[in-house]
Amino acid sequence: MYGKGLRALSIATVATLVGAFALVFFYAPNDADQGFVQKIFYLHVPMAIVALCGFVAGGVFAVGHLRTGDRRWDLRSYVAIHLSLVLAVGVLVTGSIWARASWGHWWVWDEPVLVSFLVVFLLYACYQPLRFSIEDPERQARYASVFAIVAGAFVPMNFVAVRLAEQFTHPRVLGTTGGSMPGSMRLVFLVALLGMTLLFVTLWKFEMAHKHATFQLRALRRRLSGEDDLFPAGRSAAPRLDRPAVGDR
Amino acid sequence: MTLPLAAPALPLDEAGDYVAGAYLVFLALILVYVAIMAVKLQRFERDLTDLGALLDERDARAADAPAGDAAGPGAGAPPAAREAV
Numbered sequence: 129m130y131g132k133g134l135r136a137l138s139i140a141t142v143a144t145l146v147g148a149f150a151l152v153f154f155y156a157p158n159d160a161d162q163g164f165v166q167k168i169f170y171l172h173v174p175m176a177i178v179a180l181c182g183f184v185a186g187g188v189f190a191v192g193h194l195r196t197g198d199r200r201w202d203l204r205s206y207v208a209i210h211l212s213l214v215l216a217v218g219v220l221v222t223g224s225i226w227a228r229a230s231w232g233h234w235w236v237w238d239e240p241v242l243v244s245f246l247v248v249f250l251l252y253a254c255y256q257p258l259r260f261s262i263e264d265p266e267r268q269a270r271y272a273s274v275f276a277i278v279a280g281a282f283v284p285m286n287f288v289a290v291r292l293a294e295q296f297t298h299p300r301v302l303g304t305t306g307g308s309m310p311g312s313m314r315l316v317f318l319v320a321l322l323g324m325t326l327l328f329v330t331l332w333k334f335e336m337a338h339k340h341a342t343f344q345l346r347a348l349r350r351r352l353s354g355e356d357d358l359f360p361a362g363r364s365a366a367p368r369l370d371r372p373a374v375g376d377r
Numbered sequence: 378m379t380l381p382l383a384a385p386a387l388p389l390d391e392a393g394d395y396v397a398g399a400y401l402v403f404l405a406l407i408l409v410y411v412a413i414m415a416v417k418l419q420r421f422e423r424d425l426t427d428l429g430a431l432l433d434e435r436d437a438r439a440a441d442a443p444a445g446d447a448a449g450p451g452a453g454a455p456p457a458a459r460e461a462v
Binding site for chain 2: 149163164165167168171172175214215217218221222225226228229327331334335338341342345348349352353
């Protein structure tokens with residue numbers, strides 16, 4: 129189900145990302161203030177935006193789970209948050225590199241955007257341990273959904289922090305006035321953002337397809353072996369759609 | 378800590394290292410992700426092979442057993458499971 133259209137999506141993702149990076153290095157002009165170092169912007173900012181949107185998407189999927197009780201929504205939420213965490217690691221590392229090149233420091237603690245992003249990252253770093261600590265899949269899914277919704281609501285604070293920040297050392301990207309980017313830079317930025325979004329959607333679909341195939345494989349194995357109670361031993365942070373709640377076994 | 382609002386631009390050779398570093402981090406992240414997915418795919422393939430073996434075993438047992446046995450409950454199950462049935 130999730131594998132449908134994955135090939136075309138993968139090709140579109142690779143083409144867009146390669147195109148975006150080609151535009152970054154061969155089309156976008158060097159920044160007047162920062163020079164060549166500003167090229168990190170086209171990687172760092174789209175990655176940050178997509179990661180934060182992924183966290184919010186995880187919260188939206190979690191609402192679907194709490195409303196319907198369907199654990200497939202929990203799986204969608206889990207995969208979205210998992211991928212966003214991977215991107216968030218990239219955001220922190222590339223941000224540090226950019227900070228070092230621009231400001232001479234790897235990390236600046238009085239910069240609200242950096243710290244608020246770190247807070248969001250650390251918050252979501254608790255998501256997997258939370259899931260792992262609960263053995264009953266039904267309770268695990270419910271608690272994780274509540275966490276995803278609350279944390280997802282916290283994420284927009286990161287954007288608000290940019291607006292409220294009095295120091296303007298961290299550049300504004302998208303403002304109501306169009307920011308300070310010239311048209312060529314804005315175009316390259318939007319292509320990079322599109323590429324990063326496609327990458328997220330592709331990897332999300334890829335992982336969802338993999339997880340669904342694994343569940344189907346386990347179900348088949350159970351049917352073939354004739355044992356209804358054959359479940360993988362041990363607990364797992366990942367949702368298990370093929371595993372009933374403890375009380376139902 | 379007070380940061381300069383407009384720090385002087387780094388020379389290209391120095392800036393290039395930072396830019397290359399940032400893009401390599403992204404590449405490394407993607408490669409690690411793909412490597413993890415490849416390991417999962419291998420495990421998936423192994424499970425699929427096991428499943429095929431289980432199916433062959435079941436077919437072989439069904440062929441050996443008398444016609445009445447194969448249709449009964451627990452048919453196709455491994456010996457231990459069939460004993461339980």
